Amino acid sequence: MTDLYQSQRAMRRIRKQAMDRGVVAVLDIGTSKVACLVLKFDGPDGFAEAEGIGSLAGQSMFRVIGAATTRSRGVSFGEIGAMNETERAIRTAVQAAQKMANVRVDHVIACLSGAAPRSYGLDGAVELEDSTVSEHDVARVMAACDMPDIGAGREVLHAQPVNFALDHRTGLIDPRGQIGNRLAVDMHLLTVEATALQNLLYCIKRCDLELAGVASSAYVSALSALVEDEQELGAACIDLGGGATGMSIFIKKHMIYADSLRMGGDHVTQDISKGLGVSQATAERIKTFYGGVVATGMDDREMIEIGGDTGDYDHDRRQISRAELIGIMRPRVEEILEDVRARLDAAGFDHLPSQKIVLTGGGSQIPGLDGLASRILGQQVRLGRPLRVQGLPQAATGAGFASVVGMCLFAAHPQDEWWDFDIPAERYPARSLKRAVRWFKDNW
Amino acid sequence: MQQVTPPRRDPAPSRLSYRLNRLWLTPLFRKLLRTGLPAFVLIFTVMWYLGDTDRRDALGLAIADMRSSIEARPEFMVKLMAIDGASDDLAEDIREVVPLDFPISSFDLDLPALHETVAGLDAVAKADVHVRPGGILQISVRERMPAVVWRGRQGLELLDERGNRVAPLEARAARPDLPLIIGDGAETQVVEALQLFEVARPLKHRLLAVVRMGERRWDVVLDRDQRILLPERDPVAALRRVIALDQAEEMLDRDLVAIDMRNSARPTLRMAPDALEELRRIRELETRDSDG
Numbered sequence: 001m002t003d004l005y006q007s008q009r010a011m012r013r014i015r016k017q018a019m020d021r022g023v024v025a026v027l028d029i030g031t032s033k034v035a036c037l038v039l040k041f042d043g044p045d046g047f048a049e050a051e052g053i054g055s056l057a058g059q060s061m062f063r064v065i066g067a068a069t070t071r072s073r074g075v076s077f078g079e080i081g082a083m084n085e086t087e088r089a090i091r092t093a094v095q096a097a098q099k100m101a102n103v104r105v106d107h108v109i110a111c112l113s114g115a116a117p118r119s120y121g122l123d124g125a126v127e128l129e130d131s132t133v134s135e136h137d138v139a140r141v142m143a144a145c146d147m148p149d150i151g152a153g154r155e156v157l158h159a160q161p162v163n164f165a166l167d168h169r170t171g172l173i174d175p176r177g178q179i180g181n182r183l184a185v186d187m188h189l190l191t192v193e194a195t196a197l198q199n200l201l202y203c204i205k206r207c208d209l210e211l212a213g214v215a216s217s218a219y220v221s222a223l224s225a226l227v228e229d230e231q232e233l234g235a236a237c238i239d240l241g242g243g244a245t246g247m248s249i250f251i252k253k254h255m256i257y258a259d260s261l262r263m264g265g266d267h268v269t270q271d272i273s274k275g276l277g278v279s280q281a282t283a284e285r286i287k288t289f290y291g292g293v294v295a296t297g298m299d300d301r302e303m304i305e306i307g308g309d310t311g312d313y314d315h316d317r318r319q320i321s322r323a324e325l326i327g328i329m330r331p332r333v334e335e336i337l338e339d340v341r342a343r344l345d346a347a348g349f350d351h352l353p354s355q356k357i358v359l360t361g362g363g364s365q366i367p368g369l370d371g372l373a374s375r376i377l378g379q380q381v382r383l384g385r386p387l388r389v390q391g392l393p394q395a396a397t398g399a400g401f402a403s404v405v406g407m408c409l410f411a412a413h414p415q416d417e418w419w420d421f422d423i424p425a426e427r428y429p430a431r432s433l434k435r436a437v438r439w440f441k442d443n444w
Numbered sequence: 445m446q447q448v449t450p451p452r453r454d455p456a457p458s459r460l461s462y463r464l465n466r467l468w469l470t471p472l473f474r475k476l477l478r479t480g481l482p483a484f485v486l487i488f489t490v491m492w493y494l495g496d497t498d499r500r501d502a503l504g505l506a507i508a509d510m511r512s513s514i515e516a517r518p519e520f521m522v523k524l525m526a527i528d529g530a531s532d533d534l535a536e537d538i539r540e541v542v543p544l545d546f547p548i549s550s551f552d553l554d555l556p557a558l559h560e561t562v563a564g565l566d567a568v569a570k571a572d573v574h575v576r577p578g579g580i581l582q583i584s585v586r587e588r589m590p591a592v593v594w595r596g597r598q599g600l601e602l603l604d605e606r607g608n609r610v611a612p613l614e615a616r617a618a619r620p621d622l623p624l625i626i627g628d629g630a631e632t633q634v635v636e637a638l639q640l641f642e643v644a645r646p647l648k649h650r651l652l653a654v655v656r657m658g659e660r661r662w663d664v665v666l667d668r669d670q671r672i673l674l675p676e677r678d679p680v681a682a683l684r685r686v687i688a689l690d691q692a693e694e695m696l697d698r699d700l701v702a703i704d705m706r707n708s709a710r711p712t713l714r715m716a717p718d719a720l721e722e723l724r725r726i727r728e729l730e731t732r733d734s735d736g
Contacts, residue, residue, distance in 0.1 A: 088454070
C-alpha cells in the first residue's frame with residue numbers, strides 16, 4: 001500500500017512539473033477511439049484558491065492547443081489487449097496532437113474505462129491532539145480508516161475524502177482550522193485490476209511519455225457532463241462507451257460510487273453484424289447512419305441497402321427496413337440499460353434525494369435513447385454533452401468526448417486525494433530519518 | 445470474385461519517426477539545428493581552409509594584389525606638389541624635408557606625418573597639407589616674419605615677435621634693419637624687448653642692443669659704452685623716465701658710463717673715471733677767470 005502511495009505521489013509530482021512547464025496532454029484510450037488533447041496552462045497563478053468549484057469549473061486557466069482522434073486498435077472492454085497495436089494508436093494520436101499544437105508534450109494524463117472498478121466506502125475517526133484541526137490531523141484521520149480487503153491483484157485508483165465530520169457536525173468540506181474534539185472522515189475508495197493499470201502505464205511508457213495522473217473514465221466523464229447543481233444535489237452519469245459502460249454517482253460534488261459494465265456500443269455493432277451478416281465496419285456505418293431504438297410505422301417503409309462485396313448480385317443488393325435494424329439494436333441497448341439499473345440499485349442510488357441520470361458517451365447518440373432510458377432508469381433522464389472548454393475543436397465537442405474533456409477539468413482542478421496529505425508520523429518506520437525530521441518540525 | 449487490394453497503409457508513425465518528430469519539437473534541439481549547425485559548419489569550413497599555410501599566404505597575396513591594383517588606379521595618384529605662401533628659400537626647404545617621388549598613390553601618403561614635418565620647420569608658422577582633386581598635393585604655409593636678431597651662445601638667430609626661431613643668421617650686418625637682443629633667456633622675452641625698442645625710439649641712432657642680464661632683467665646698451673640698467677619689474681616705465689630725463693637735460697650726451705635704474709627710488713649715475721677730474725679742472729679755470 002505504501003508502494004502505491006509513493007507511486008501516486010510521484011504522479012502528483014510529475015503533474016506539478018507539467019503544470020510548471022505549462023503543457024500537458026490528456027489521453028483517452030477507449031475501445032473505439034483514442035483521443036488526445038494538448039492543454040496549455042496559463043501558469044500556476046491561475047490556480048487561485050477559490051471556494052469550491054468556480055462558475056467556469058476552473059477551466060478558465062487552460063486552453064486546448066492540440067487535438068487529435070484516431071481509431072483505436074487493440075483495446076477491448078476498455079482494457080488494453082494488444083500492446084503493440086495500442087501503442088501505435090497512441091503514437092498516431094499524440095503525434096497528430098503535437099503537430100497541431102506545435103509543441104512537444106512529455107506528460108500525459110490518462111483514464112481507464114474498464115478494469116472492473118469497485119467502490120468502497122470507508123470511514124475513520126480520531127480524537128484531536130489539540131482542539132484545532134491541523135493538516136496533520138487530516139492525514140491522521142485518513143490513515144485511521146480501515147482498509148477493506150480489496151483482493152489480490154488490485155490497485156487503488158482513487159481515494160477521495162468525501163465528507164468530514166467534527167463532533168456532531170457533518171458535511172464539512174474542509175475541517176482545517178476548526179475546533180472540536182473528534183474528527184471523522186468518510187472516504188471513497190476505488191480499486192481497479194492491477195494488470196490493466198500496469199498495461200496502461202507500460203503502454204504509455206513505451207511511447208516515451210510520462211504519466212502525470214490516471215483517473216477513472218466514469219469519474220472524469222461525470223466531471224464534464226454533469227452540471228454543477230447535479231453534482232451537488234446527486235446524480236448518476238452513465239458513460240455509454242464502445243466497449244464498456246461507466247457509471248458514477250455524485251453527491252455534494254464528490255463521487256461516491258463508480259462502476260463499469262463490460263458492455264457498450266461495440267456489442268450493438270456486433271449484434272448488427274451477426275444479425276445481418278455484414279462486416280463489422282458496415283455494421284458500424286449502418287448503426288451510426290440509421291440506428292435507433294424506437295420504431296414507428298414510418299420505419300417499416302424506410303429501406304436500407306446493406307451491401308456486400310461478394311460479387312453475387314442478390315447478396316450484394318440486400319435491403320432491410322429500418323424497423324428490422326431497430327429490432328436488432330433495441331434488445332441490446334435495453335440489456336445495457338437494465339444492467340446499469342441493476343448496478344445503480346445495488347449501489348443504493350434510489351435512496352439519494354435527487355435521482356437525476358445523465359447519459360453521455362458515444363452510445364448516447366442513438367436516436368430515441370432518452371425515451372427508452374427514461375422507461376428503464378426513471379423519469380429524470382437527460383442526454384449530456386461535455387462542457388465547452390476553451391480552444392476545443394468543434395469535432396471534439398460531441399458526447400463521445402465527455403471523458404477527454406473531463407480529464408482536462410481533472411487536470412486543471414484535481415480533487416484532493418488521500419496521497420495529497422503527508423503520512424502521519426506513526427506510519428514511518430521507527431528509526432527513519434524522516435521521523436526525526438518530522439519530530440523537529442513539529443516541536444520547533 | 446474477391447478483389448485483391450493491397451493492404452492499407454498503417455497510419456501510425458513508426459517508433460523512429462515518432463521519436464524524431466518529438467525530437468524536432470524540442471525547442472533546444474530545434475534552435476541548435478537551425479542556428480548552431482550552420483554556424484558550426486561555416487566556422488569549421490573557414491578554419492579548415494585557413495589551416496593550410498600555403499592557402500593562407502595565397503589568400504593574403506590575393507588581397508594585397510587587389511589592394512595595390514586599386515591603389516594604383518590613376519584616380520588615386522598624386523602627381524605633383526604645390527607650395528603656397530612660402531618664399532623661395534622656404535619652398536626649397538620644404539621640398540627638401542618632404543622627400544616624395546611623384547607620382548605616388550594617395551593611399552601611401554601619410555598626410556598627418558607630412559603636416560607635422562612641414563609645421564616642424566622653424567620658418568613655418570602654420571601649415572595646411574591636403575590632396576587637391578586632380579592629383580596635386582597642396583601645401584599651404586604661412587611664414588614666420590623675423591622681428592629681432594638674437595645673439596645667443598650658438599651665434600646669431602632670427603626670431604619672430606613671439607620668440608620662435610625663424611632662421612640662423614651669418615652676420616649682424618645682413619639684417620641691420622632688425623634690432624639686436626643679446627643674452628641667455630632673451631629669446632623668451634622677445635615681447636618685452638620689442639616694447640623696450642618701441643620706447644627707446646628717440647635713441648634709435650645710438651641704440652646698439654638690449655642685453656638680458658642674468659636671465660632676469662634688461663640692459664640697454666648705447667654707443668660710447670653707455671648702459672642703462674633697467675629693473676626687473678616694469679623696465680618699460682624706467683626706460684621712459686630715462687628717455688624723459690635725456691630729452692629734458694640731455695643727460696646721455698654727458699660723460700656717463702651707466703645709468704642705474706635698478707632701484708627706482710634712487711636712480712644712480714656712474715660717471716666716467718676722468719670726468720670728475722675734468723669737471724674740477726673746468727671749474728678751477730672758470731673761478732680763475734672770474735677772479736682774474
